[in-house]
Amino acid sequence: EDKVVQSPLSLVVHEGDTVTLNCSYEVTNFRSLLWYKQEKKAPTFLFMLTSSGIEKKSGRLSSILDKKELFSILNITATQTGDSAVYLCAVGAYLNTGNQFYFGTGTSLTVIP
């Protein structure tokens, strides 16, 4: 059974801390791994990873994929209260019926001033 597991389920940190969010997966016909940020509305795209070992960065956020060990991490440095959100990991796979995405349950991050 295909699955995506995120850890921790929730995290509370103080402003300025660095956090690491984890995503492990068991998905056949893996094509891509995506990270989304969800505040109290629709998920918004952060990163897409397809190759192992290549770090993607956007400001204080970065992510890397390990296709051998089947996991990805999302790092946020110098956290701010605006980083408070649920972070979703999704894996894209190709099936006979077309492309499909499998989502983890998310990590809820709360940043305290």
Next chain:
Amino acid sequence: NAGVTQTPKFRVLKTGQSMTLLCAQDMNHEYMYWYRQDPGMGLRLIHYSVGEGTTAKGEVPDGYNVSRLKKQNFLLGLESAAPSQTSVYFCASSAGTLEQYFGPGTRLTVT
């Protein structure tokens, strides 16, 4: 360029009633998806479509039907609503396994 839009934004149904949720995208994406999101469950795929006139079942398809008569629209139908279908419904579109663009969501309550 509106991206992905969903109507309605909110709806309350009584058990047994039917309704249709409409999703529209203007990005010429081939793939469209319907998800439901429940507390502690993450996003679960209901149905998806890989192109006009095609649909496929996702993880939780029971109690729902879909149609993709036009490339830009993807409809989700509930024939006989049940309280277990109370959820937030998100539509998304993508160009293959590239990033998905999500609509703003529909909050549905079935009493």
